[in-house]
Amino acid sequence: MxxxxxxxxxxxxxxxxxxxxxxxxxxxxxxxxxxxxxxxxxxxxxxxxxxxxxxxxxxxxxxxxxxxxxxxxxxxxxxxxxxxxxxxxxxxxxxxxxxxxxxxxxxxxxxxxxxxxxxxxxRYFSLSAPQRMRLALEGVAAMAGEGSERIVMRLPVGDLTDRQPVMVQVGTSILETARLMGEENVSAVLVMEGENLVGILTDRDLRQRCIAAGVSRHTAVGDIISRDLVTVQEHTILADALMEMTRRHIHHLPVMRGEQPVGNLSVADIVRYLGTNAAFMASDIDRANSIEALQHVSARLPELQLQLVVSNTPARQMGEIISMISDAITRRLIALAETKLGPPPVPYVWLAGGSQGRNEQTAHTDQDNAILIADTMQDEHEAWFTELSRFVCDGLNTCGYIYCPGEAMASNPRWRKPLSTWRGYFNDWIERPQPRSLMLSSIFFDLRPVHGDSGLFEELQQTVLQLARGNRIFIAHLVSNALSHRPPLGFFRNFVLIHDQKHDHTLDIKHRGVVPVVDIARTYALSEGIAAVNTWARLEAAQNTGALSQEMGRDLIDAMSYITALRNRHQAEQIRQGLPADNYIDPRTLSGLERGHLKDAFAIIKTMQEILENRHQSGRLI
Missing domain, CATH: 2.60.120.10 (Jelly Rolls)
Incomplete structure (x- = not known):
């Protein structure tokens, strides 16, 4: 396309x-x-x-x-x-x-x-907005598991209001109120008489009761509001609040703490919370005109991850959604930078690597990126790309994507080069593999274009695939690298747990579970000339080439899906508790069923690694 x-x-x-x-x-x-x-x-x-x-x-x-x-x-x-x-x-x-x-x-x-x-x-064309909202809710409830419905629908509405309500006094003019709504970017304000809540004014009211009715803009809002007010207490569960809104045909519901308003719940808030807010976030990102605005949107990523887990979103799809948001933030930062710097002097493409490149991110990982520039680049163009990379990488860091500890970022001049230089890099890494190149493989062999001239990336990718496919020495090094990340041997008695002050008696689910499958999939992809970088897609493509049996491919996909889902649930629980998300799971927190499934997943990975090792020792590619 x-x-x-x-x-x-x-x-x-x-x-x-x-x-x-x-x-x-x-x-x-x-x-x-x-x-x-x-x-x-x-x-x-x-x-x-x-x-x-x-x-x-x-x-x-x-x-x-x-x-x-x-x-x-x-x-x-x-x-x-x-x-x-x-x-x-x-x-x-x-x-x-x-x-x-x-x-x-x-x-x-x-x-x-x-x-x-x-x-x-x-139904979109035949139903009203409240009906569509109700339909969306039914769809989410149908997809959610028994536990997820209990969690979401029984949450108190006070937990869903993330800002103080915007309020005006009854004597405030329509004009002043409209200005305030614009400044605060809200669709409704609560109307107070002294300390008492007496009404609500929405943007729809402004259109119908003021503009369409020809009411003077200097009229007090107290003269046009309906005082037949419906409210809920902050401890009211979401299911009850939603039923009340649907029954009353209202789109906003003031949330009270006793007699004092503490929030204003809207239909948009509910729809956003019930799992469709990735689209809302993407829309907000497109509208953002500053790094600060992007930072505000990005701060909602952990909430998005929690909602995706609660609604039982499959692990693969969840990674794609989180990565989509990261892509959108990156593209918006690039757009802001180009507005400031002017158009690029030569064609280029911004590349994402690592988990973002594979479309497997969780909320706020560190950033891995690079810039691939056309060979028409001249020395005087370096300043433009330096400023671009600095602006975007600094912006990503501000938005929660911390700087890569190994400096595998476009702001590092080494990873901001013309096509010919990148070809030289990959030629060295593949023809003369060293430990350094194997370390970089998890980033730069998983690149994906995010913004710019994707044709440049396609040229580079074709070079890489041609160099790697059938290269016995390079593939042997990839196999050795894939075998260096082993799942725990045995189960809980012999679990290889971390023993330190910070993560004592925990399992690093990322490096002992996720990374081994990612490494195996990358090895198959490069040995077979497969262009896909997503782990699931690589395994599926390897099945289609015949290099990986249908049964083993299916087992590895299942193992990856389960381990990633377990990691996602662990992080979601940390987010729910207000803790920073990590990859360290205490095995004692797992149920017996979860332990059994995890044991099976590790056994699948171990078997696949043994197959790779045997084929490597016998002189076969893989």
Whole structure:
């Protein structure tokens, strides 16, 4: 898929209702997406679009007005306009662009077959927002295990409100209130009379009761609010609060501690908490205009990891989601840097390595990255790339992705080089393998493009795969490296546990469980010329080449999935307790069932390592 289509695909995939489509359905739709550019003040929907279409705003803004010209709504970046494709015959508002606007346009007739194939996608066009929210909740509950529903739905709502409510007094004018809502970036404010909560004002109220009704902007908010207020106490469980919101058809619910408001729970908060907030985070990242704003979004990553575990998200998918957020933060930092520095002097591509490169991250690992630059680079271009790498790596560190202890980062001049230099690096590492190159293999043999000219990376990758495939000496070193990370021998009596003050009597699940499978998968991939870098994908590809039997491949995939899931659950529990997440599991905290499964997983890894060792000693590649 060419770069422009890939960008369209990635943008659309993050936004409702297209997140409900399968990958194949989404891929089939993308060729029918057209792009329209409208200057400020032009009619919307755009002229010369002859067929009914769905519109997704890529950038810009659109104002919707009633027949009298009064503003009733405003669509901004990432908002959609689906009225032409809906099942209800609503009255189309008068609309025009409020600023230069870029649109993605999708003919309704192209959505029709997808609606017929995908019930959830079809419901988007026929259900109201509260109904869609309820449907999403039912879907999450259906996917969640028995324990996860108990954890999420029985959490007190006080735990879900992460900021103090924005409040105004009854005498505050509509204008002042609207300004405050904009400054605080909230969709509702609580209205107080002295120390008492008497009402709530939402952005919808502003549109319907003020703008559409022609009420003066200097009118006091106390004159327009409804005083039939519904509240919940902070100890109310989420399930009960959600039922109340659904029954009352309300979108905001003040959370009280006795008689004092301590939060304002919204439908968006609930949907965000119930597992769909990766899309929300990606949207917030795209909107961020500073490192500080990105830092604020990134701080939610541990919560996202907790939610993904609670909702029983498969380990592979969870790593992909967390890595997607890391990619988005990286790309946004690059965009901010390029805004500051100007366009790049020559083509380049930013690469992620290590767990991010493999799409296997957990929240806030250290950063591993590099820059691959076109060979047209001149000496005078070095300053630009130095500033870029410094800005992005410093920004990642601020966002919680700490500097790599081994300095395997683009800010290190050694890992910020032209294509020819990188080819030389890999040629040395493969043709003359040394302990240093084996140490680097976990980072630089797992590279993946994040931003820029992916063609440069493809050229480098082809070189690497051609050099590595069938290279007996290099593969022998990879096998030796894969055998250096052994799972514990035996079980708890003989568990190789850590004995130090900080992690006493714990098992390092990453280095004794995850890393051995990652190393095995990398060995197979490089020996067979497999381009994939994700561990699951490498094992699947190795099965397809015949180098790895279907049975052993399936067993290794299961072992990787179980060990990673156990690690994820361990970290989620630490996050829930407000502790920093790590990889050190106390075996005494595991149930008998968990211990049995872990023993089986380690046995699979041990068997596979023995097979690798025997083949290596017999002179076979692997």
């Amino acid at each position: 060419e770069i422009e289509l890939r960008e369209i695909h990635d943008f659309i995939a993050r936004h409702p209702p297209f997140h409900l489509l399968t990958p194949d359905q989404l891929a089939a739709l993308i060729p029918y997406v057209s792009i329209r550019y409208l200057r400020r003040g032009q009619p919307f929907p755009p002229a010369r679009v002859e067929e009914a279409s769905f519109y997704l705003i890529r950038s810009g803004a659109v104002e919707l007005r009633d027949a009298q010209g009064r503003l009733i709504d405003k669509l901004a970046e990432q908002d959609s306009y689906a009225l032409p494709c809906g099942d209800e015959n609503g009255t189309a508002p008068h609309a025009q662009t409020a600023e230069d606007t870029l649109l993605y346009v999708i003919p309704c007739k192209q959505l029709a077959p997808l609606r017929a194939q995908n019930t959830d996608f079809d």
